[in-house]
Amino acid sequence: MADELKLLQKIFDMMEYAYPALQQFPKSEKFALVTDIKHSMDVLLERCIEAQKKYYKKTTLQDMDVEILKLRTYVRLSHKLGFLPMKKYEVWSGMLVEMGKMLGGWLKTVNGQPASHRD
Numbered sequence: 878m879a880d881e882l883k884l885l886q887k888i889f890d891m892m893e894y895a896y897p898a899l900q901q902f903p904k905s906e907k908f909a910l911v912t913d914i915k916h917s918m919d920v921l922l923e924r925c926i927e928a929q930k931k932y933y934k935k936t937t938l939q940d941m942d943v944e945i946l947k948l949r950t951y952v953r954l955s956h957k958l959g960f961l962p963m964k965k966y967e968v969w970s971g972m973l974v975e976m977g978k979m980l981g982g983w984l985k986t987v988n989g990q991p992a993s994h995r996d
Contacts, residue, residue, distance in 0.1 A: 880979065880982065880983060881925075881928070881929050881983065882929075883979065884925055884976060884979045884980065884983065885922075885925050885926065885929070887972065887975060887976050887979065888918075888921055888922050888925055888976065889922070890972070891918070891969070891972040891973070891976070892918050892922065894968065894969065894972065895914070895918060895969060898961065898965050898969065899911045899914060899915065901960075902955070902960045902961075903960065906960060910951065910954070910955060910958075910960070913951055914948065914951045914952070914955070917944055917947050917948045917951060918948065920944050921941060921944045921945065921948060924937055924938075924940050924941040924944060925941060928941065928983075934983075934987050935984070935987050935988070938980065938983060938984050938987060939984070941980055942977070942980055942981075942984070945973055945976055945977050945980065948973060949970065949973045949974075949977075952966065952969050952970060952973065953966075953970070
């Protein structure tokens with residue numbers, strides 16, 4: 878349960894980091910890419926909360942995995958289009974990679990496999 882709470886906190890921290898970064902996007906993207914990114918973060922947060930509360934977690938965790946991938950793609954696109962500076966891209970991407978690793982461990986636990994210890 879502690880790992881699940883850590884992942885929820887990581888998502889929350891990522892959202893706190895992302896919102897100011899999204900405010901710097903051009904006005905033309907406020908109702909397009911920014912909206913997509915915010916929606917993706919909201920879905921990720923919702924799925925994490927749902928997974929903590931559900932008895933059968935596997936499908937919800939797989940949905941979270943897909944959402945992290947979508948969000949990583951949006952962040953990469955934002956950087957490629959010049960809306961997200963390199964430093965912010967690196968920090969945000971790092972957060973998403975870390976969340977993906979934590980989620981992978983949670984999925985292994987749910988699937989009955991012991992989570993491997995990372996170096």
